Each structure stands twice: as C-alpha cells, then as structure tokens.
Amino acid sequence: RDAILYALGIGVSLSSPNSLRLLYEGHQDFTPLPMMGVTLCYKAIMSNLTGIDKFAPDGVTMANALHGEHYLQVHRPLRADRTYVTESFYEDVLDKKSGASILLRCVTTDKASGEKVLENQFVTFFVGAGGFGGARDRKST
Numbered sequence: 001r002d003a004i005l006y007a008l009g010i011g012v013s014l015s016s017p018n019s020l021r022l023l024y025e026g027h028q029d030f031t032p033l034p035m036m037g038v039t040l041c042y043k044a045i046m047s048n049l050t051g052i053d054k055f056a057p058d059g060v061t062m063a064n065a066l067h068g069e070h071y072l073q074v075h076r077p078l079r080a081d082r083t084y085v086t087e088s089f090y091e092d093v094l095d096k097k098s099g100a101s102i103l104l105r106c107v108t109t110d111k112a113s114g115e116k117v118l119e120n121q122f123v124t125f126f127v128g129a130g131g132f133g134g135a136r137d138r139k140s141t
Contacts, residue, residue, distance in 0.1 A: 001025075037117075040108050067122070068125045073118065076117045094137065095133060095136055
C-alpha cells in the first residue's frame with residue numbers, strides 16, 4: 001500500500017500503459033519505484049535527529065536544518081512480499097564554520113534473509129551551528 005501511495009503522490013498515473021505495474025499490487029510485474037527506498041529511512045532518521053542535542057554542537061536545532069546531500073544505493077530491488085528493517089546511525093559531524101554538517105547513514109535489510117537491500121546517506125546542514133573546532137572535511141577511511 002505504501003509503495004502505491006508513494007507512486008501516486010509523485011504523479012504516477014494510468015495515462016502511461018507501463019504505469020499499472022507501479023499502481024496495482026496484483027500486476028504480475030508489480031514493483032515499487034526505487035526512490036521508495038528513501039522514504040523507508042525517514043522514521044529511523046527522524047528518531048536520530050530528535051536526540052541530536054545530546055552530542056551536537058550548540059545551535060543545532062531542527063529549526064535551522066537544511067537537507068544537503070543525499071545518496072541512495074539500491075543493492076536489491078524492493079519487493080512487496082518482503083518485510084524490511086531499517087536502522088540509522090551517525091557517521092560524522094563536520095564543522096563548516098558557518099554551520100555544522102551532520103552525516104547520517106541508513107541501512108535497510110530484508111528481515112528474513114538479513115541481506116542488505118538499500119543504503120542511504122543523508123547530509124543535513126545546520127545554519128549557524130559551526131565554529132566548534134571540529135574537522136571541516138570527512139575523515140579518510
């Protein structure tokens with residue numbers, strides 16, 4: 001159901017004959033759009049961001065948050081007959097002087113097999129929260 005609502009929400013319609021597979025669960029080739037993988041992370045990401053004041057530099061609030069970069073890697077196609085588990089964690093906090101960049105990674109796995117299905121990386125920029133003396137760029141690994 002969520003995959004169908006997402007497809008409708010971004011404008012998929014039956015005006016194209018190929019769209020039925022994105023909107024009808026009973027279609028033999030039913031498949032969610034790959035970008036549906038981004039929406040699977042929001043609950044995990046938001047739960048991390050609500051506790052951000054425990055470790056983040058002063059001035060970090062959701063009121064001054066800007067979505068910066070986003071990266072999505074699809075390891076396996078999403079399937080309607082599977083259950084997925086999504087976890088998120090902080091990767092880095094960077095001092096950009098005029099603000100702070102906080103990098104969060106989100107990994108979605110197939111609950112039954114444990115296989116990695118999706119990886120997301122969110123970069124959120126917090127205006128005015130910089131100058132705390134942290135690293136400006138990402139550490140090399």
